[in-house]
Amino acid sequence: MSLRDDNMIKGINRGDKKTFDLAFKSYYPGLCVFAKDFLRSADAAREITQEVFLSLWEKRGKLQIKSSLKAYLYRSVHNRCLNYIRDDLKLSHKEINFDQLKNQADLLFNDVPEGIYDQIFSGRIEQDLETEIEQLPEQCKTIFRLCRYENLTYPEIAKQLNISLSTVKTQMSRAMKKLREKMGRYL
Numbered sequence: 001m002s003l004r005d006d007n008m009i010k011g012i013n014r015g016d017k018k019t020f021d022l023a024f025k026s027y028y029p030g031l032c033v034f035a036k037d038f039l040r041s042a043d044a045a046r047e048i049t050q051e052v053f054l055s056l057w058e059k060r061g062k063l064q065i066k067s068s069l070k071a072y073l074y075r076s077v078h079n080r081c082l083n084y085i086r087d088d089l090k091l092s093h094k095e096i097n098f099d100q101l102k103n104q105a106d107l108l109f110n111d112v113p114e115g116i117y118d119q120i121f122s123g124r125i126e127q128d129l130e131t132e133i134e135q136l137p138e139q140c141k142t143i144f145r146l147c148r149y150e151n152l153t154y155p156e157i158a159k160q161l162n163i164s165l166s167t168v169k170t171q172m173s174r175a176m177k178k179l180r181e182k183m184g185r186y187l
Contacts (some may be wrong), residue, residue, distance in 0.1 A: 008069050012060050024053055031077050038081040052076045134184040136175055144175040
């Protein structure tokens with residue numbers, strides 16, 4: 001678990017609203033995309049992700065996260081997506097062979113090996129990503145970091161660096177292409 005993640009968990013456990021807000025800003029967008037891939041509904045994905053963060057805040061004093069915060073959040077969203085799909089099918093009263101559906105769901109979702117989220121979001125991948133980011137050309141690296149770590153929009157980055165918006169878009173596109181090529185082994 002990274003020091004940043006460990007500090008976030010401790011801050012949330014203490015009820016530090018700023019730490020919780022930082023965790024929300026850091027992970028909410030990615031979790032929504034992750035949930036949308038399961039549900040094919042942006043509204044449902046946002047709702048589930050918000051529920052996960054609400055639950056995180058409500059349980060903050062009792063929370064014991066042994067993995068990383070990121071892995072915990074992704075696992076929570078994953079489980080809630082499965083519950084949402086199950087409940088949606090029950091409510092729709094569709095004639096479905098639930099045993100067959102359960103077997104398919106087990107194959108697709110529940111057979112995810114224990115700890116896979118820890119591995120996916122472990123420091124190892126973050127270290128490899130950081131190594132690859134370091135190898136980007138200077139301007140490309142700066143723009144990527146401002147976008148990824150400081151959550152700045154393209155117009156904000158253009159203004160801060162005093163460059164054109166099209167330059168920001170081009171550099172981010174190059175960064176993403178190079179990082180996808182180098183980090184493809186994790187996909």
